[in-house]
Amino acid sequence: MPPNKGPKILAKNVVAKSKLFSIEALDLQFSNGEKRTYERMKPSGRNAVMMVPITEQGDILLVREYAAGTERYELGFPKGLIDPGEAPHEAAVRELKEEIGFGAETLTPLKEVVLAPSYFSSRMTLFVAQHLYSERLIGDEPEPLEVVRWPLAQADELLTHLDFSEARSITALLLMLKMRPELGL
Incomplete structure (x- = not known):
């Protein structure tokens, strides 16, 4: 058929x-x-990126950011919109610099996801960011984001953390954990 x-x-x-x-x-x-x-x-024509940054010391870097939808601070991975004319990997490095003060020499794509395809058309490319280097850009956040270091060895515990509830962050973490051997982790 x-x-x-x-x-x-x-x-x-x-x-x-x-x-x-x-x-x-x-x-x-x-x-x-x-x-x-x-x-x-209505489709906006703009897609987004989310990164799972991993330090040389074996920590995952997360941000604690206010979420108006849940009316509380949520723990999740750095993310943001892709600017017009920008490639996903360029947006990923820019957003990392804006949100956590690090760039990444290595970005490994995990998957392109859609939040709720019955209602939204925008896609988000998920990456693992490795070989981080210190560099900060000014972002558009209304307040400084709290950067939270979480040991990669305790990533399973993050899945049950009350403040770590965003589906895209959970998806990115699970995909990264599945790819650990290929990522050298």
């Missing part, structure tokens, strides 16, 4: 808008004639 090409898009309309987001309604017709309206975040 050939792969399904997907439903026919009959109409796209912005149904709500804020400073940050636009919600788009898609009127669809499926191959069996069934019609439905789906809502999604």
Whole structure:
């Protein structure tokens, strides 16, 4: 059976808008004639990166950052949007410098992920960052981020830490742990 090409898009309309987001309604017709309206975040065309930085001493570097969605500080890996004209690996090094004050000589891609494909189209490239060097750039965070060192040998304990709950960070950690031998860790 050939792969399904997907439903026919009959109409796209912005149904709500804020400073940050636009919600788009898609009127669809499926191959069996069934019609439905789906809502999604209107695609922005911008993707993102997240890095698992690992020091020569065998520590994972995380950031503690305020998350408005959960109304608390969350522990996770450095991340950010890819600027127009920037490649994912360039954005990864820039974000590392902005968020934790380190660049990386070695970036190993882990996987490209989508947060919730039914509602979002933006992709995030996950990397392991190694061979770190000290360099800081000014970022766009409203307050300095707390950098937290976590021993790689205790990475399994991080999975159960109450403040480490973001799905993309958990995914990045699990993928990095699976690749430890190839990464020389």
